[in-house]
Amino acid sequence: MTPMPQRFTPLQRALHWLMAVCILAMLFIGVGMVSTVAPKYLPLIAIHKSLGAVILLLALIRLAARWRYGAPALPADLPAPMKLAAELSHYILYALMIAMPLLGWGMLSAANYPVVLFGGLHLPMILPPSDNLHTLLWNAHFYLAFVFFALVLMHLAAALFHALVRRDGVFDAMAPGPRRESVLDRASQ
Amino acid sequence: MSSPYRSRARGALGPMVLIALVVGTAAAAFAYTAGWFSPERLTPDKVVAAFAPPGGPALGHRRNHVKGICFTGTFEANGAGSSLSEAPMFRPGQYPVIGRFNLATADIKAADATVRIRGMGLQIAAPGGQVWRTAMIDSPFFPVSTPQALYGLVVASGSKDSDAMKTFAGAHPELAHFGAWAQSAPWTGSYAEEPYNSLNSFVFTSASGATNVVRWSLLPSAQPVPVPPDELAKRAPDFLEQEIAERIKGGPLRWNLVIKVAEAGDPTADPSQEWPQNRRAVDVGTLIVQAIEPEANGPCRDINYDPTVLPRGIGTSDDPFPAARSSAYRRSYDLRTAEAAHFPAATPEATP
Numbered sequence: 118m119t120p121m122p123q124r125f126t127p128l129q130r131a132l133h134w135l136m137a138v139c140i141l142a143m144l145f146i147g148v149g150m151v152s153t154v155a156p157k158y159l160p161l162i163a164i165h166k167s168l169g170a171v172i173l174l175l176a177l178i179r180l181a182a183r184w185r186y187g188a189p190a191l192p193a194d195l196p197a198p199m200k201l202a203a204e205l206s207h208y209i210l211y212a213l214m215i216a217m218p219l220l221g222w223g224m225l226s227a228a229n230y231p232v233v234l235f236g237g238l239h240l241p242m243i244l245p246p247s248d249n250l251h252t253l254l255w256n257a258h259f260y261l262a263f264v265f266f267a268l269v270l271m272h273l274a275a276a277l278f279h280a281l282v283r284r285d286g287v288f289d290a291m292a293p294g295p296r297r298e299s300v301l302d303r304a305s306q
Numbered sequence: 307m308s309s310p311y312r313s314r315a316r317g318a319l320g321p322m323v324l325i326a327l328v329v330g331t332a333a334a335a336f337a338y339t340a341g342w343f344s345p346e347r348l349t350p351d352k353v354v355a356a357f358a359p360p361g362g363p364a365l366g367h368r369r370n371h372v373k374g375i376c377f378t379g380t381f382e383a384n385g386a387g388s389s390l391s392e393a394p395m396f397r398p399g400q401y402p403v404i405g406r407f408n409l410a411t412a413d414i415k416a417a418d419a420t421v422r423i424r425g426m427g428l429q430i431a432a433p434g435g436q437v438w439r440t441a442m443i444d445s446p447f448f449p450v451s452t453p454q455a456l457y458g459l460v461v462a463s464g465s466k467d468s469d470a471m472k473t474f475a476g477a478h479p480e481l482a483h484f485g486a487w488a489q490s491a492p493w494t495g496s497y498a499e500e501p502y503n504s505l506n507s508f509v510f511t512s513a514s515g516a517t518n519v520v521r522w523s524l525l526p527s528a529q530p531v532p533v534p535p536d537e538l539a540k541r542a543p544d545f546l547e548q549e550i551a552e553r554i555k556g557g558p559l560r561w562n563l564v565i566k567v568a569e570a571g572d573p574t575a576d577p578s579q580e581w582p583q584n585r586r587a588v589d590v591g592t593l594i595v596q597a598i599e600p601e602a603n604g605p606c607r608d609i610n611y612d613p614t615v616l617p618r619g620i621g622t623s624d625d626p627f628p629a630a631r632s633s634a635y636r637r638s639y640d641l642r643t644a645e646a647a648h649f650p651a652a653t654p655e656a657t658p
Contacts, residue, residue, distance in 0.1 A: 129597070142438075144336070145336065145339045146334070148336060148339050148341075149339045149340070149341075149600070150338075150340035150342035150633075151350070152340055152347060153341070153347065153348070153349065153350075153633065154347045154349065154350055154352075154353055154453055154629065154630035154633040154634060155348075155626070155630070156626050156629045156630075156631065157629075158629045158630070158633045159614055159622060159628075159629045159632065162632075194326050228610065228639065228643070229609065229610075230615065231436075231437050231606060231615060233433060237618060239434070239436070240437045241435075247643075248494075248608070248643040248646035249518075249646065251643045252640075252643055252644040252646070254642055254652035262448065266336060267407050270332060271331060272327050273328065273329060274325050274328075274329050275334065277321070277324070277325045277328060278321075278325060281318075281324065281325065282318045282321050282322065282325075
């Protein structure tokens with residue numbers, strides 16, 4: 118049996134940080150664009166659609182990478198409720214990364230809005246025009262965005278908690294760049 | 307020796323405060339971006355709410371231009387538009403259209419004779435999924451210069467304060483120009499006799515990459531017959547819809563689509579100002595309206611005539627209105643589709 122990896126693979130870490138930037142930008146653009154009638158509304162909504170498609174693609178690649186390479190085990194001394202919260206929140210984060218772009222795409226399709234990416238690429242409609250579907254998907258897209266942001270904040274708080282308070286190697290497993298020698302590593306040598 | 311975890315926890319106050327600060331700042335930035343700290347920001351919700359008539363909006367219906375009737379037909383392009391824009395619907399040929407004649411009112415009970423501005427929403431579809439949507443009105447220019455001013459106008463005209471309109475007009479001299487048009491321009495008895503103008507400017511890009519700022523107009527082939535407004539007031543509350551449904555039985559109705567090209571220095575960002583009459587005008591084809599259908603189950607009902615739904619070769623310009631209209635129309639669409647169970651609202655003339 119191969120030993121448990123201590124860190125995510127470079128591909129997984131690169132995807133994580135790239136997507137972190139994309140998803141944060143996406144959430145901020147989303148709440149910003151629906152609250153303005155200024156000219157920036159149009160570029161914001163154009164970026165929101167294109168970036169959504171990028172996030173969907175990245176999320177699928179990431180899911181495949183997770184399936185292929187797995188993840189480092191959580192520290193053995195992590196309390197059970199925190200372990201459960203960690204596992205559950207990651208399932209939901211993955212689900213949202215994939216569901217939110219699809220909900221947005223479905224919502225635009227149901228509203229009969231052409232879905233044009235990067236100024237020219239036409240996506241096919243994935244749903245027929247329907248008031249009820251549009252409303253259902255619109256509500257899901259809107260409210261789940263706030264759930265998503267709340268989870269991102271929790272994820273951020275937990276990451277910093279691991280990095281600054283517990284110093285248990287969990288943050289380091291996903292940290293960008295080459296491995297830094299932590300106090301804990303030196304202590305364990 | 308204490309356990310490493312406890313020794314770490316003892317020094318945790320600083321990091322915990324730091325974590326709270328980071329998370330709190332992120333949450334505050336999000337709330338700021340969403341406009342929760344900016345009550346003065348002009349949001350689509352505010353614009354849409356301002357249009358509501360005193361009795362509230364007609365649920366399930368558009369929040370403005372609420373009265374309307376669908377049409378279908380074709381746009382017959384003569385090919386002349388291709389010199390200006392690579393939009394596929396300018397290549398010679400016939401393209402299906404779904405449109406909507408409408409009145410510029412948010413009051414679904416308004417009698418047709420009481421509404422000064424008439425409009426047309428139009429969608430021209432080209433093969434391959436490219437779509438051009440436009441919503442035009444029959445006045446030759448817009449009452450005000452900016453979306454903020456339009457919001458101010460709507461708020462002032464709905465205000466109980468009798469001085470609100472006077473104050474607004476004083477601050478927006480362009481409104482007098484529009485007022486003069488509204489007073490003096492003849493009324494007609496038919497949607498078929500009206501011109502429909504984009505008023506907003508857009509950028510056309512040709513296949514060779516040349517760009518031009520343009521506005522467009524649909525000019526009716528039907529001869530306008532002026533009818534005094536007090537004569538129109540005697541007609542049925544829905545006389546425009548009845549007339550057009552009757553008129554179509556005599557054959558298709560036609561408009562010429564004319565593209566007007568701006569020259570350097572023309573006020574491209576201000577729809578309250580007309581461009582000089584001598585600007586190049588290119589006749590690019592004919593809109594042929596072949597059938598009229600009531601909106602209730604008609605093909606135009608579910609179309610949001612968002613003027614920023616544009617094909618390749620047409621883009622927005624420095625005119626701030628299309629973005630504002632897109633944002634507000636989308637809000638109106640989101641609201642009315644969520645209220646679809648209420649559609650159509652009973653109107654006085656919709657007797658069983």
